[in-house]
Amino acid sequence: MQTTHTPAPNTRSSATGKDYRQPFLVITFLFFMWGFITVMNDVLINSFEKIFKLSALQQSLIQLCFFGAFFIISLLYFLISARSGKDPVNQIGYKNGMAISLAISGVGCMSFYPAAQTASYGVFLLALFVLATGVTLLQICANPYAALLGAPETASSRLNLAQGLNSLGTTVGPLIGVLLIFRVFSNGVATSVSVGKTYLLYGVIFLVLALVVRFTSLPLFQNNEKIEKGWGVLKFKHLRLGALAIFFYVGAEVSVGSWLVKFLMLDHISGLSRESANYFLAYYWGGLMIGRLMGTVSLGKAKASTKYIMMALISLGVFAFIYLITGIKKDEGNITLQLLAFDNVGVFLLFLSLNYFAFLWGKSSPSRSLSIFSVIIIALLLIVILGTGKLAFWAVISIGLFNSIMWSNIFTMAIKDLGKYTSQGSSLLVMAIVGGAILPPLQSIIIDQGFIQLSFLVPLVSYFYILYYGAVGYKPKA
Structure with a gap:
């Protein structure tokens, strides 16, 4: 799945003509990672079924928790912009917004490890909600940022390319997830511990990416113009x-x-x-x-x-x-x-x-x-x-x-x-x-x-x- 959040119509880069290949390379890896982590839900559904002896309805709580976060966070974002006339991401800048989003995603992933120690399905779902909150904010920040990294007339092409990397993440995500959960961290049978260790590894990757984005020289693209209220x-x-x-x-x-x-x-x-x-x-x-x-x-x-x-x-x-x-x-x-x-x-x-x-x-x-x-x-x-x-x-x-x-x-x-x-x-x-x-x-x-x-x-x-x-x-x- 791929989402797009369009920047305010008047938003423009103040450094037109610069070489944005390095920043764009960083951004495309972010697209890859949220595709990768989103599709892991399908692996979780089939892993948790045996671990916690779940019915299909109980398994579906994974998607309810994950995509429910999309709705709640996006609704809050919409209400804030509608009431204030300001876009929150524009206020703090896309770069800072992406770094914060990645850090939240990392915390959510790493929370799977203590959830594994308690062997509680409910705690796993709470960790998943935190992870999904970070992914939602990341999508709101990264899509318009990719569009701004270059000439406006080629923005659609850049987004399509970034979406292709997102799909690469959804393709290899299940394979790597199955390998880690069923083989690397266990002996052929998924366990809560093998799931916890897998997501702990993912959490480290997200936190490293947050530091990379925060300390890499990336254009800020900050805009304080008001948007339409009401x-x-x-x-x-x-x-x-x-x-x-x-x-x-x-x-x-x-x-x-x-x-x-x-x-x-x-x-x-x-x-x-x-x-x-x-x-x-x-x-x-x-x-x-x-x-x-x-x-x-x-x-x-x-x-x-x-x-x-x-x-x-x-x-x-x-x-x-x-x-x-x-x-x-x-x-x-x-x-x-x-x-x-x-x-x-x-x-x-x-x-x-x-x-x-x-x-x-x-x-x-x-x-x-x-x-x-x-x-x-x-x-x-x-x-x-x-x-x-x-x-x-x-x-x-x-x-x-x-x-x-x-x-x-x-x-x-x-x-x-x-x-x-x-x-x-x-x-x-x-x-x-x-x-x-x-x-x-x-x-x-x-x-x-x-x-x-x-x-x-x-x-x-x-x-x-x-x-x-x-x-x-x-x-x-x-």
Whole structure:
């Protein structure tokens, strides 16, 4: 998942023309880290199920706690800006804001270690909420900062590239998390201690990053201009409908990622063990990376023929990367390469081809692409609900390919023509991420009744609404 907070329209760098490659390199690593730590929730869900003997509803509290923090923190941010007419991040500066956000994330991660000593699920959830608070603030700071690091006309390109690094984090996150929790810090079985040690390591990384950002020479980009007060932003219908689209999209994306492993473990789907099924999260989240990088090229200024070749190379190149890294295993203390038989991924390659042609059919139009991708996901979910075996196995994984452009397209259409209300509108859209806290628990209720496949009706309904927004709801009204 990727969020964007747009800076005030008048914000400008006071050092135009400077070389910002080093600062941008630092920022892209931040994008990587919050993608990495967010997708670890899927690994936690499947680890805590056995550790604490949880029902699906109890497992879903992980996403409720994490994405609930997004809503609470963003709501507070929105209320402060609406009442004061000032953007809090602009007041303290983006650099300071990022350093503080990273420190909070680090404290949240390190709190997992004492939680492990108490072996309390509730304490783990509290630590997760603190972690999510830091990640929320980090996204509010880092997205506009990346946009400001260079010429305004290339801001979209920089954000797309940074989002690609975010997707890289979501791809390798499950693999590293499984390796640390199941192998490095335990002997094949997840324990509260192995989870605590893993997050302690992550916490150290976040705190080091906080120091790097604080003491690295980065542009400050501080702006004290007032923004629009009050609730006037709510008068825009396409923004209100867009916030609902974000709610359903994030909820559906997180729901599929949360319960994908449980689905893959079904005997009539694959019968994989929990540890083995976790590795396929990399294909689901890696699909988002493939799509985002292809979207970057699709929206570029290159000739059509050059775009098509570059998009094909990106698609195959990233797939090859995922195929190789998912083959890395730790067995009896030795790191080995155990690649899947290539015919096992044949169906995924077919969906990869469909993803390529979907981009061509979309013709670089956000609304058209959103509609096409929604229709394809609806078809994939019907296969998931009704199918069996290899086709259903790869259908649920391939949803990630078509989720890739949804956040950016919905967000872009929702803030169109907001003018002076753009900053508040962005905060409203970030609040809608709370869908990730609400839809997984709804799906879990169905799962607890023993209907794992039917539970995917929850994200199915979500994509029907997204289809409506891409076809009709996005149009601004005078």
